[in-house]
Amino acid sequence: MSESVTVSEAVAAGERALARGAWGEARSWFASALEQSDEAAAHEGLSWTHWWQEDLTACLAARERAYHGYRAAGDRRGAARMAQWIGDDHLWYAGAPALADGWFARARRLLDGLDECPEHGWQAVFDASVALGAGDLEAARRLVVEAQRVGRSQEVVGLQMFGIAMEGVVLLQQGEIAAALLSLEEAATAALAGEYEELAPAAWACCLLLSACEELRDDERGAQWCQQVTAFSERIGARFVVGNCRSHQGWILTRCGRWSEAERELVTVAERLADGPQLWYRDVLARLGDLRRRQGRGDEARRAFEQAGEQWLAQAGRAALHLDAGDAAGAVELAERSLLQLPRDSPQRAEALEVGVRGRLALGDREAAADHVEELRGLATTVGTSSLQAARWLCEARLAAADDDAESATRHYADAVAMFERAGTPLEAALTRLELARALAATSRSQIAAAEARQARAALAELGAGPDAERAAELIVELAGDDETPAPCPLTPRQIEVLQLAAEGLTERQIAQRLVLSEHTVHRHLANIYTRLSCSSRSAAVAQAGRLDLL
Template identity: 50%
Template structure:
C-alpha cells in the first residue's frame, strides 16, 4: 500500500500536480513514516510554497536517512536544505552549514549524482563571485556525472551553468548554444526534477537580458510561460513575466509591460524574496521611464542589494543631474566585477554619462564599454556604444563626429527601443544646434518628444532653446506641492510634509491649475512632467 502511494505521488510530481502529490505522500506517511515519503512531501510543499512544511519534511527525511545509514540520500536532503535556506530565508550561513554537511557525507562514497549537485551549487556560488573559470570547471565535472549516471536534469542544468559562465566571459555564441539546448531539454520534459528545469529557464532569460538579446529572450519567454502554466508553477511564471515585461518596456509597450509586471508581482510572493525582487526592480525601471521618480526610487530601495536596483538608483541620480552620486554607486559596482566580465557593460555605460556630466574625461570607461559591445555584437549594445561615443565627442566640441555617432545610434535603436532612440535624438539635436542647423535640430527634438514622458532638466533647456516648450512657469513651492501630488499624497498629507496649512495647499493647487491651464491633478502632473518641472 505504501509503495502505491509513493508511486502515485512521484507520478503527480512529474506532471506538476503538486496538491495531488502532497495528498499521496501524506497518505503514505499515515501508513508508514518513511524518509522516501517525507522526501516526496518536501517537493510537493516546495512547489506549493508551504515553506515550514517543506523544511520540516526535508529535515525529518534527513534524520531518517542518517538513522538508516544511507549517507547518499542524507547528503541529497542536506543539499536541498542548503538551497532552501538560501531561496526562502536568505540565510547564507545556514545554507553553507548544510552544503558542508553534504560534502562531508559524500567524502566516503563513490562519485554519484548527489556529488554532481554539490558541484553545481558550488559553481553557482562561484558565478555569484564572478569567478567564471572556477564555475565552468565545476559545471563540467557535474555534467560528466550526469551523463555517467543518466541524470538528465543534472547534466542539462550543469550545461546551462557552464553556458552562463561562458556568456559572462564573452564567449556568447558558445554559451547561448549551451543555454538553448538545456532549456529545450527542460521544456521537453526530460528533467526528472522540475525545480532545475525552472532554474534552467531563468538562467537563459537572465543571459538574454545581460547581453541585451531581447529578440531571443522574447521567444523563450513565451515558451517558458506556457510550460510554467502547465506545471502550475507560479513563481516560474512570475519570473518569466518580469523578464518579458523588461523586454516589452524596452520595445516601448509600457501598458503591456505594466500588466505583465503586475501579474508577476502577484505570482512572486514574499515566500521567495530572491525571485520577487526580479519583479520589483523591473517595475521600478518602468516607473523611472514613465517619469514617476518617487515610486521608482521606493521600489529600488525595497531591494537595494539587487544589481538592477543599484543601476536604477544610479540612473535616477543621473536623471536628476547628480552625476557625482551616480558615479559613487557605479564605481562601487565596478570594483566588485573583475576585468573581462561582460557584467561590466551596464556600469561602464552609465559611468561614461556621469563622466561627461561632470566635465571629466570618459575615454577609459568608453574604451572598455565599446570593447564589450564589439565582443557581444547585439544591436542594442552597438547602439549604446555609438551613443556613448557621440556624447563624448560632443563634450569635446567635436559636433560633426558627434552627429555621425548619434545618428547611427538613432538608426540602430529605431523600431527597437523608442525611449532610447528618443534620448539619442535629443543629443543629436543638441549637436545639430551647436552646428547652426536649427531646423534639423528642431525636427529631431520634435520626433523625440512623444517617447519621453519627463525630459531631464538639461533636455528641457534644449527644448526651450528650440522653441518647442515654454520656460518654467511654476514657483519652487508650487513644484514642491506638485511633486507630492505626483507621489499620491492628499492635501492634508502635503500640508504635513511642507509644514503649511491645508488652505495654503488648496491655494497652491488652484494657482497650479491656472498656470498650467489644467483642471485636474493628474493633468497638472502630466503637463508639468512634459515641461520638465518635476
Template identity: 35%
Template sequence: MTDRSAVLTDAHQAFARRDWRRARDGFAAARADDALSAVDLRALASSQWWLGQCEDCIDVLDETFRNQRAAPDAIGAANTALTLALLRITRGEVTVGTAWSRRAARLLEDVPPRMEHAYLAYLDASLGMYDDGEPWSTRSVKRLVALIGLVGDHDVAGVSALAAVVTGMHDLRRGDPESGFAHLDEAMLSVTSGEIEPEWAGDMLCTTIHTCHELADFGRMAEWTRATERWSADYGAEAVYAGVCRVHRLELQSAEGDWAGAEDALERTCAVLERTDPWVAGEGWYALGELRRLRGDGEGARRAFSLSRAAGIDPSPGEALLELSEGCVDQAWASLTASLAGRDRLARTRLLRAGVQIALARRDLSAADGLADELERAAGEYGTEGFRAWSTHTRGMILLARGRPAEALTSLHEALHLFRRLQLRWEQAHVLTWIADAHAATGAIAGAQARADAEAIVAEIGARPITSVLARETPGPPAPLTVREAEILALAARGATNRDIARELFISEKTVGRHLANIYLKLGVSSRTAAAAWWHEHG
C-alpha cells in the first residue's frame, strides 16, 4: 500500500524545484489511489505541459475545470478555461480555443477585475475579437490599459506586461516601430523576471520573436531568442520552450548561412514540436524548406513547404521562388500573388522582393515597379535594416532591368552594405551576383571581383550557384567560344593586357595566354587584333 501523503509531499517538492518528471510521476501515482484536489491536478497538468505531453495536459485540465465548476470555484474555473483556450489556440485549434475563452468570459462576468480578465483581453486582442476581426486593435489596447487601474496591487505588474505587448503589437502594425518595440521590450523584461504565469509568458515571448522575424529585425530577434533561452533554462532542460527556442535559434542560423547541422536539427525539432506547438513547428518547416531550396534540393524543399502549409503557415515566398528556379514562371507568379492577397500590410512586406524577381522574369516591369514602391514605403515606415536592404536590392534589380546599370550599382552596393551589417551570408552572395551583372552591363571589368566573391560565399556555405533572373534571359557566349574564353576576349578587345586580364579574372598570365591561343585556333585568326575585330562583330 502506497503512503499517499508521502508521495504527494515528494511530488510537491519536485514541482517546486522544477523536476517535472518526478513531479508528474508522483502526482500520477497519488491520483491512482484517490482523486486529486484541483490544485494538485493543475500541478500535474503543468508538469505534463513542461514535458511536452500536451494531450495528457489538456485531459487533466478538462478534469480540473469540471471539479472547479462543481466546487464551485468560478475564478479557478475561469483560469483553467483560459489556459485551455491558450493551449488549444497554440495548437491551431482556434475554434475550440475561442469557445473556451468565451466560457471563461461568462465565468468572469460578475467577478471584480483581476489577472484573469487581462488574460482574456490578451487572447481577444491576439485573435482580433474587436474592430471587425483586426488583431491588436485600438479597442483591445484601451481595454487592457484600463484594467491596470482596476486590478489589485498583486496583479498590476502582470496586467501592465500584457498591456505593453498588446500596445506594442498595435503600434508596430500601424507603422510606429519606435513606440512598438519600446513597449515590447518593456513587456519582455517583465516576462523574463517571472511576473507572468509561464504558459502566458512563453506565448508573449514567441509573439515578440515572431514579430522581430516578420520585420526582418534579426538583431533584436537574436537578443530576445537568447533571453527566452535563459528564461526557459530556468524551467529545466526538458521544458517545452527549449524546443521553441531551438527553432528560433535555427531560423537565425539558417538566415546567416551557418548551415552545418541546421538541416537535420530543424527536421528533428519540428517533428517533436508538431505535438505541442504546431504553429512554431510550421515556421521551422518553412525555414527548412528555404535552406533546402537555397542548397538546390528542390524535392526536399517541396516536402518541407508542404509540412509548413499543413501546420498553418503559408510557405511563401519560398515556394514561389522554388517554382521560379524550376522555370515555372507563371505558376510562381500565381502562387505569389495569391499569398499577397491573403496577407495584411506588414505580412505582405516579406513577399514583395520575391514578387519583383518573378515580375522581372515575366518581363512585367509595371508590376515590378508597383511591388518595389510598396516595399520602399514599408522600409521607410518600419525602418528596420532588413526591410531597407530588401528595398534597395529590389530597386537595384529594377534599375538594371530598365537598362540603367550605373544607377543600379548605387542601390545594390547599399543593399550589400546592409546585408553585411546583418551578417546574412547568402544575401550578400545574391546581391554580389546582381552587382556583377550590372558591371557587365556597363562594359566594365570590375564585375569579375564581385562574381568571384559571390562564388566564394556560395562555396563556403554550400549553396547552389546563384544567377539573377535577368542573367537567365541573357544569351550564352557566341559560338564557338566558352564562357571563360568570351570573358577573356571581351577584355582583350577593350585593350586589356594579359596581365590586366589575369588580375581581373584571378587567373595566371600563363592561363590567359593558353586561352588566347585556343581562341585564335577556334576563330581561325593569327593575331590579337584579328580576334578583337571578330569580337566587335560577333561578341
C-alpha cells in the first residue's frame, strides 16, 4: 500500500474489491490497512475474504477481533453486526447452535436502544433462521416480514430481498409451493441482477433457491438457475456459491446429466468440507456417492455412502446398490431407514420410495409396494414437478407389470419416459425406456421394443453410464432374435469405421492418419454419413448411429 493511502482509503478499496468478487485483492487491501492500524473495519473486511475462501477458523478469528475493536471504540452497531455474523458462522458452519444463541443474544442486547438500522433487520433474519430450525413457522414468518420492512425503510435492497428469500423458505415449509418459489426466484433474480449491496446475501439467496429445487425434485427449474448462477460467477470472475450450496448445485447437475461439471463441484466440495461442518460433509458425500452409482462405479459409490452414515440419500443409494446386487431384502431395509429420516410430506422421500417399490415387488410383497406407489402418487399431485410425476408413472408401470397388465405397464412406462425427458433427467429417461422395451417385448412388439432399447443405449453411452449401456446392448441382442426383417444398414463398413473414430473424439486429421486416408476423403465420408443418417452434425450422427445399433 502506498504511503499516501490512508487506512480508511485502504479499507474502502478492500470493500470495493469484495463487492466485485476480487477476494485476493480485497485481502491485500485489508492486510495493508492493518499494517498501519488495528482497525476494526479492516478485520471485518478481512473476515469476509476468509469466508469466501472457506477458511472458517481464520474467518471467526478476524470477526472476533473486529467485534472487540468495535466494542473498544464504543461502536455498538458495529459490534452487534459482528456478533450476528459470528453467531451465524457458529450455527451453519461450525454446527454449534448453543454458541450461536449466545452471540445472537449479545447482538440483540447491543442493538437495544439504538435508532433503527439495517442490523435490526438482519437480526430479524437470524432469529427467523433459529425459529425455522425449531419448527416455529409463525414466528419465522413474522420475523422475515419485519426484516423486509426494515430493508425497505433503510433502503437496503439486499436485506429486503433476502427477507423475501427467507419468506420463501417459510412458505415452502408451510406447503405453499407456488408462492415459495415465486419469492425465492424474485430474490435470486435481484441477486444475479447485481441489486444487492453485498455479494454474500446474494449468494445465500441463490443457495436457498437451489436447495428448494433439489428438495422439490424440480430438475427443470434447478437446471435453469444453475446456468444463471454459473454465468454470474463467470461475469464476476469468482466462485459465487460456496459450502453446501455447491453440493446442491452438484446434485442438480448430476440429475441433469452434466456429470463432468457435477464431479468437479462435488469432489472439490468434499475435499474442502472434510474438516468442516460434518452435516454438510455427509450431504456432499451422499451426493457424490449418487453420482458414482450412476456412473457405474459401484465400489466408490458404496464407500461414499458408508462415509455419509445415516444421511437419507446415502441410505437410499445403498438400497439401490443392494437391489442391483440381487439383495431385495437388504434394499427394503435400507430404503425404510431413509424414509424414517424424512417428514411424511417431503418430496425427498421419492428416492427411497422408488427403490422400495422395486424391492417389495422382488420380494412378492405387492401390498407394501402399492402403499409406496400411493404415497408417490400423493407427492406427485401435491408438488407437481415433472420428475415426481415421472417417478409416480414409473412405479405405477412396475406395479402393473407385476400384475401381468402389460398394456397398462407399457402406457405408464411411456408416460414416465415423456415426463423424465420433460424434466431433463437423461439417465432416468433412458433406464425407463429400457423397462419400456422389455414391456413391449412381452406384448410381442419386438421391433418397437428394439427401437426403444437402441435409443436407450445411445443415451446411456453418451452419458458415460457404461454398465447400463452394456445391459441395453444385451437387450438389443436378445430382441434381435425376434426381429425377422431387420432394416438394412445405411452405412458402408468404411463409413462405420470413420464414425466410430469420430465418436471417440478424433479430429478429421487424426482419423485420416489412423485409417491411412486423406483428410479430404475423411471429410467426404463424414458428409455422406450425415446425409445417410439425416443429421447435420457429428454429435447428432453419433447419437443416431447409436440408436440404430451401428456403433
